[in-house]
Amino acid sequence: MKQYYKVDEWNIIEEGFDSSMHESSESIFSIGNGKMGQRAMFEEYYSGKSLEGTYIAGVYYPDKTRVGWWKNGYPEYFAKVLNSPNWLGVEIQIGNERLDLNVCKVRNFERKLDMQHALLSRKFIAAFPSGKEVEVTTERFVSRVDDELGCIRYSVKALNFNDTIICTTSINANVKNKDANYDEVFWDSIEEYIQGEKAFIGVRTKKLGFEVYEGFTSTYKKNGELFKLVPTATKKEKFVSFSVATALNENEIFEVQKYVSVVSSMYYSDAQLKHACNEKLDAALTKGYNQLLSEHAVDWEQLWEQCDVRISGDAAAQQAIRFNIFQLNQTYTGRDHRLNIGPKGFTGEKYGGSTYWDTEAYCIPFYLGTNHQKVARQLLQYRYNQLPKAIENAEKLGFKNSAALYPMVTMNGEECHNEWEITFEEIHRNGAIAYAIYNYINYTGDASYLWEGGSEVLIGIARFWAQRVHWSNHKKQYVMHGVTGPNEYENNVNNNWYTNYIACWCMQYAAQAINEVKEHYEKAYEALVVKTKLNEAEELKHWKHICDNMFYPQSDELNIFLQQEGYLDKEQILVADLDPKERPINQKWSWDRILRSCFIKQADVLQGLYFFEDHFDTHTLKSNFDYYEPRTVHESSLSPCVHSILAAKLGYEEKAYEMYLRTSRLDLDDYNHEAHEGLHITSMAGTWMSVIQGFGGMRVVNGKLHFAPMIPKQWASFSFNIRFRGRVVHVLIGKHELTIELLSGDKIEVVVNNTSYTISEKDSAHILHHSKPN
């Protein structure tokens, strides 16, 4: 762990340039608007190490999977988040020297991400080998108001010379994915063309035929005044640029404003693309940089009013929670039902795919709490739309009767991961997808989803589980073999408690859902039976038989559920016993050693206890937490948040705070030495959960909001808004007092530490509380 960036409540700031940190900073300072985004590469030429990444939501590449020996059922491709044409290029040359921070001497460097306005800026002084010095300031954003638009302002001041400045602005589609399995180029050129002072590029993916057009134009200023320069256009395969040259004398300032439009065949027919790309650009030019920036900034300010979490007394925690919320809002806006929350968002290419179980397990609570419920509903709808593919996935593995296995990683519903250990075995994801339906209905009270698709999903999932278990003649119980639980530091285990538990829960919930549809909406029920060919009597009886006779590994002596059958046979060592030099074990140990060890990558049994907290008494939660947490290395980004929430629930204030910092500053402080590959976007929703559900103790029970607050001793107070069933509730938790204000909506009953309060609109309740004892 290192604290490299300056702690500031609204900004991420890098002071001084350290090229060895550049790739991490490229991740940290990424910007995006839900439709596109990019890593924080420099606009100017840079010869040092960089992970170039420009991404367009929904545009992906089915890269042929890389496996040792192909076996039946293996996914055929690994969907790559696609590195797209790079529109950042602003190259600067003074005389015959090119600006390159890897060559120049750099001082007074500052890179800043203003999270309140989603604006990335830099300033620095660079000394060329010749001794000439320039002061550079840059600024850029991808507009949240027009999400197909990006803008750059780049200015250069001559500090100690008179010479010519040459400025080349460009779009470059000669890009690759560093993680391409076979080092292939994924883009073909369609065309490059210059239209007056606008330059365009059109490219098409070699497979699936996604088309992207990008266009740009640049305007110039000298000493703050618009300044007409006639650019020289260059057009090569997959590359267009404009160059201008002008004299720059000491103390003069040259500035370029670059407007970029980015459109893709996700939203336009192939025939419309060129036209749309051009129109966007014209509209942007008409508005001008300052207005575009101001609209964008205002939009972000409004967004923050909805979803900010304020922490007073702990600037690092404040910065961190904002960074997490900021990145989530950069990644997903809920505007397009075909998109989802990629695990690295627009910050890196690792992992591929756009959709993991992270969406259901971590992100949906965030969007439920901070957005209109239609956003979460849309995420459910996404899975409903992919149900036919989930059925196909299961069929490929030999399942019948329209059983559905949702993919571990997907773009379009097909499984598309590289590793069979994950795709075949980590099937608990199917459970999370069912759980999200329950969670949505429990939170919103909107059961209509059950008859508008939800029950079909649940039936498919229940059928999968019913076939995936089998009767053990030896145990005289049902068992489930060959799975990987959330803890990916195991694989091919038998009777993973979490998977067995959620499997049975799914079958029970599916049965309940069918009954609810039958009771509430008979026509829908009839249609459901026809569509799914449900044999209700027999199938539900079978599901019940499984649930009544399922084997769950556990230790009565330790009062714990066993992560999997045989877990206690492992050599039992605690993380505290590990030499710090051996961590993270996934970078220091061979894979087989990790598999054999008792160390846990992320919450597994505890993930189940988190989901189904109300099924277990506190004593059981405690003994399991006490057993497993000391064996957990938290080398998954999804681990600390769950532990933070459970620790808060159990009154383990220090552990809750430690885990909160770990989840919230995971990337900022680079706990797992991997920030250079991109950020852990989906786990950021877990960070939000750890504040709201952890310290706030928020739950929804029988349709009512509950709070059971705990405030870390480092904090003076913290506050947040919650959207709940048409209301917006503001919650402020101080050292001793909880204030709940109903900002809008009908009066609401809120339960705090088992006492119920009714609050009307614009009114608030002030409630004394005591942090839970240790």
Place this chain on the structure above:
Amino acid sequence: MKQYYKVDEWNIIEEGFDSSMHESSESIFSIGNGKMGQRAMFEEYYSGKSLEGTYIAGVYYPDKTRVGWWKNGYPEYFAKVLNSPNWLGVEIQIGNERLDLNVCKVRNFERKLDMQHALLSRKFIAAFPSGKEVEVTTERFVSRVDDELGCIRYSVKALNFNDTIICTTSINANVKNKDANYDEVFWDSIEEYIQGEKAFIGVRTKKLGFEVYEGFTSTYKKNGELFKLVPTATKKEKFVSFSVATALNENEIFEVQKYVSVVSSMYYSDAQLKHACNEKLDAALTKGYNQLLSEHAVDWEQLWEQCDVRISGDAAAQQAIRFNIFQLNQTYTGRDHRLNIGPKGFTGEKYGGSTYWDTEAYCIPFYLGTNHQKVARQLLQYRYNQLPKAIENAEKLGFKNSAALYPMVTMNGEECHNEWEITFEEIHRNGAIAYAIYNYINYTGDASYLWEGGSEVLIGIARFWAQRVHWSNHKKQYVMHGVTGPNEYENNVNNNWYTNYIACWCMQYAAQAINEVKEHYEKAYEALVVKTKLNEAEELKHWKHICDNMFYPQSDELNIFLQQEGYLDKEQILVADLDPKERPINQKWSWDRILRSCFIKQADVLQGLYFFEDHFDTHTLKSNFDYYEPRTVHESSLSPCVHSILAAKLGYEEKAYEMYLRTSRLDLDDYNHEAHEGLHITSMAGTWMSVIQGFGGMRVVNGKLHFAPMIPKQWASFSFNIRFRGRVVHVLIGKHELTIELLSGDKIEVVVNNTSYTISEKDSAHILHHSKPN
């Protein structure tokens, strides 16, 4: 299963050309001489499907492994058996039509492999689209006398035309491995050159820098008379050829004899290669085709005298056992200590690597029985030479104290497989390597290997096991987690009985070996202790503690050892219950379904009972055989032989015979639909074992040869020679009588069905026997 080739005792014959069978036939008709070999591609141009394969022993390529996500400890490369420059080319053109069996109409086609003389021949009549017809006969061999020499005789008779024949002989190094992980070309050109009427090509592997030179020259005959033609030479990158054109009138016969020398940097310095390649060729020319062929044929006849197995009354069985022995002798001669027995020999590129545990478990008994013991000793020495690499392999996985883990697949001692499931987990191979030492000493009585390297190997292996197990606090026993047994249709299982058993056996045998060295050769003992830094008191005590407290999964109720812990929890189905359409399951089922099923790919518990037969009573053998065989799909080539031997031992005559046919005709009848990829060379040694140890019931107990014969009812008699401790013993087993003749060597005591007989040189014993009852 299909019977495509004609049954013949000494020949493999394909009658009629079926292009869909061509790739299988390319495998079946492969020829080799231990140093080089090739698949039975056609000499002439062929536009149909073909798996081109020309191989040179020891010349390989470290192809970058193909894995999803790299993890620590993964092997960095997968050693590819390298497809080398193809020297077969004899292209025939009549007028302007090229001979291509995929285009011409073919009749009277016969392809024949004369196993007695290792000679591959073809004859056919081909009709060109124009209607012109030629009768072609071809013949080729790779000399066993000079193993760097190959010869082709190719003759063409004009049946119904007068025209020009153009004949182009060539060497082509523009070859690829079809199984290259990244579709790369592995060869660089060094040079191509023409020297009079000889043409040469020199190539170098892109990695490791193996160099190969191949040269050829051709002589021509017309109507049986030598005939001088001036060839036109062509030289391109990685290609050299000579073309001749001459008139060919109806009923005239044109013949070309092509001499090829193949030398590699395995045996020559780079500077010597060119010279050696040229000299070989000159020497061959001097001898001429007929003499070269005759020397080669005589050499093979002599070899057959040593190692033939004769079966009378069952031509299919006779052909099959000869085919197996023939292929083994083509693959490995024991002349070079750096070589080993590749699983596909010179017949295909699948699997990669040259050395698997197959060598120790299957091949060593064959070479012990049919060759001088120095051949088997050399195979042991091979592993001794690679001990430092085995220690490195273990270190990469975190093992200490010079523990040795021999690789699953290797060329030079490094692990070089594509799949971690295999390399990390299928560690039982380490046991087979120790077992081979025991086996060698038990068979030969030559304990000297213990102080000449063997004990070092055993100590390294014992140390590995001692670290690989761990104490289960829960079981209060030692356990071994995360392994794959010989049955690769499981992985990452705990307490595989076979692995646990052989691990303990290794530790016990290592301790015993150390004691033997100490007792017999004190100086060697002292050197051993110094070299291995053995802490005898402590280490042996620890090994003993493990062996005394090891957990073995078993079922008392069923009187069986469990393949692994939890095996009985699987759904228990028998192979007989499977729809034949679902087999082979490795081609019909998804991988996860296979893993979860109870079906067994190859002997696992039974492999252990085979190795350690004398540790168990017959009742135990029987109950395990009866339980596991019906659950075994035999989708590994290494499975049926073990079952055949055990079935014979248990008196299951029909099962023994069924399994014998399956192992011996595995490739000829293509049981597993994969003969096109190459043959199962190492399992062919298992076929030999199933005759000698199975039906012959041969064992070595307390230094004495034992026999317990059983004769399948389909056979009239069978006979074989056995080399044993300086003697050659001939054994003939008839329906009721066993005849043992001592062909050479000191008088010998032989035990038949528990009765002892002493036989002197040139004498024999005739013993009545009854096949064991069912």
